[in-house]
Amino acid sequence: MGTILNSLSRNKLYILLAVACLVGYSWLFFNYRSGTETNPDGSGVCIFKEVTHIPCPSCGSTRSAISLLHGNMTDALYWNPIGFLLGIILVVVPLWLLFDVVFQKDSFFRFYKKSEATLEQKKVAVPLIILVLANWIWNIFKAL
Template structure:
């Protein structure tokens, strides 16, 4: 059977958000007593682009949103994006709206730029 790209839609946002939610629930019920140190920071003494993520999640669980944001702004913004993207996926699946059509190359450059800016922030703040 031939697939029609116009009617076929993969709900990536919902799937990723479900995985993050399951991970968050597991993180809440089974907290890491002694989190693993960042090997990149241990070797280079420079924080990696995801440093502060564990502290971010603990602060999110305590609803300290501002503190969570400052531990790693990029991860915080990605989590907000995932919620919005999941809502988009639900609306697309119920055929309320059409899927977004964006230039993936521009999206890649934007993501790369945000990762670099976040990394600079983490280095300056010594997270």
């Protein structure tokens, strides 16, 4: 089983991740400064929720990450545990990429390849899918 990212070279992967992190930082900055995750007309930013009126598994992730920035761990967990993962990614990935670029290494690329191979195993993928589904059910129950 392969993915589109499986064919990416080290440099293309690093550029993609750097841009994704930059977009993530920009999104958090915009929402942190405005104090809202909805548009002025009251509509949200989640296309899935706008169409189905059901929150997606990642709904609340922005509020979770902003709660983390405020040091509110309990609120962050309530809004969406995925926010913790996003926070870790937004801190670790840019530093790791910078390390690899400065020291001409490929440690993150090797980690990515190993992680991808691990995630393709049923014994790993199925429990992770169950966790995402459980989080989704919780989001629906909370009516995010």
